[in-house]
Amino acid sequence: MTSPRRPDAKRPRHSGARGSVVAGKSGKQPSSPRPRPAGYATRALAVACLGAILDRGRALDDAFEAASERAGPLEPRDRALARLIVMTVLRRKGELQAVVSSFLEKPLPADSGRLWPILLSAAAQLLLLDTPPHAAISLAVDQCRDDHKARRFDRLTNAVLRRVSTLGKDVLAKLDPVTVNMPPWLLARWTETYGEAQARDIAAASLQEAALDLSVKSDPASWAERLGGEVLPNGTVRLQRGGRIEDIEGYAEGAWWVQDAAASLPARLLGDVAGLHVADLCAAPGGKTAQLAAAGALVTAVDNVPARLERLAENLARLDLKAERVEADITAWAPGRQFDAVLLDAPCSATGTIRRHPDILHLKRKDDTSDRVALQQRLLEHAAHLVRPGGLLVFCTCSLEPEEGPAQIARFLSLNSDFSRVPVAAGEAGIEGAWLTPEGDLRTLPCHLPRAEPGLSGLDGFYAARLRKQL
Incomplete structure (x- = not known):
């Protein structure tokens, strides 16, 4: 099945997405930089960081800081969103890749620039972070067009992500997060050490975002009450994650550390x-x-x-x-x-x-x-x-x-x-x-x-x- 083609659309060289047609070389190269739409810099930071980790093997913190320096000034909330996208993709990459791949007729070529990080980042936003589809998809397409190796896949990106936005959650629901996201060798090691049931529990818990734990210098009960958290048996104050660490009461005065x-x-x-x-x-x-x-x-x-x-x-x-x-x-x-x-x-x-x-x-x-x-x-x-x-x-x-x-x-x-x-x-x-x-x-x-x-x-x-x- 192919999707309707606009009257003014050029005939594609090859088809790459199920239910869609995809241009092989599409769009004219801009002669001057285009204005960046709102949210572009945040997504670009996330994709750059993911590329450094997944393609070049850099550690998360180093990759994020290096990508942030290249990205230039960003509001703290935008940096936080970029990091959230990165963390979500890293935790759920197996699932996200399986969903995206289900809408591809053939594997993507190796020489496709940042196409995979762009697709994974957008899929995470669509399926797990409740980003409005028009924003996630249009910004992903813009990123493709700005990457000289990925720009020929801009129509593929648009077509695939539209399918992800409408049908992706049904595909996601049929996947086993543990076996899809965990490296098989690591799950096998844990199974040998802890038994199958506990290994699965460990893996499932490892894929969840951790709470924010604080060690306080004194009076944990008082700090738990002030911050809306709870005191664990060992004296740690536990909070639900959210917002910047530096904005939490007591940080500036040195009352606690993470x-x-x-x-x-x-x-x-x-x-x-x-x-x-x-x-x-x-x-x-x-x-x-x-x-x-x-x-x-x-x-x-x-x-x-x-x-x-x-x-x-x-x-x-x-x-x-x-x-x-x-x-x-x-x-x-x-x-x-x-x-x-x-x-x-x-x-x-x-x-x-x-x-x-x-x-x-x-x-x-x-x-x-x-x-x-x-x-x-x-x-x-x-x-x-x-x-x-x-x-x-x-x-x-x-x-x-x-x-x-x-x-x-x-x-x-x-x-x-x-x-x-x-x-x-x-x-x-x-x-x-x-x-x-x-x-x-x-x-x-x-x-x-x-x-x-x-x-x-x-x-x-x-x-x-x-x-x-x-x-």
Whole structure:
């Protein structure tokens, strides 16, 4: 079937969309830049960012900042909308691509510029973000015409997106979000580790937008009331996401910082740290450093990336908290002293944080783990030398993969008889029994902490083990 052709429309060279005809080379190239319609810059920013992530493998935050600099000044609400589009596409790319593909007669050629990011961005707006069809479609067509490789597909874009706007939700409803959006290798790994039912729960929760969790310096109940949130058992104040972080009451005065509830638990495993010397290793961007400093610890925050340490310093300045900052390779750092406690939040695959970093779904590969595991081993061995006799060592990662958690600790304890596990008890630091391994380590999952409101449910996936060095 073909759609009616306008009397003045040129005959297409080939057909590319079901139910439509598509021009092979369409539209005259403008001799001078056309005025940009309202909303164009926002969509262009989203598409540029998606292209950097999906085509060139850049991390979300780096890609968004780089694309924002090239885009020039935008209102905060426009930047927020662009980021929302990007996050939505990254979370639901499998579904969106399946819907768009269902209206294509043949695959798109590889040499089509930013056509796929444009189509995915527009489909996300039409199917998931309730953008008026005329706006999403016309802006997508404009973007195609401004891309020298995609402009020949402007009529295809128009035809396909019109079909998406009218029929796409029916196609979407028949898809299984878990199997369509999750990398098969990752779902298979989780199934092997956690069983099929829990693996599906983890995957489904990972595809949801995370709530906004705040760690407050004092009086969480009062702040929850002022901000319209709730206090979780561990003392975190949880809010529904929405608006700019900087506009929330208490930000400017440094009353709180953003930190997932699960990410706040490892530092709490050190207990009362007031007056203790604590080394926070791989410390940036500083959430755990802030926790320890706010609790009265004398913190030495160590990281090997200057820009990340600068960000940590800025966060501490806003919060009016103090910590010694050290730029060093932790595997070789020799401070000439030992600490009462050491917290090592080791670099990892971060598969427990997909809710907040959906680019992980597209950037991580099955064989990425081995190098990180080896680095974690070196970091853990060196961290052990920094703990004074009788002191505590907490090792944690935001990974769901066993080799980046339980297997690391099992190996470490087998090689270091001067350390022993200090099991975590249910109820300690607001930790539920379901969040503990049989050995007494912390293991949170994205599907933990369910709430009636999906937007207020869930935790990042974290693993933490608490060890004590013998006297």
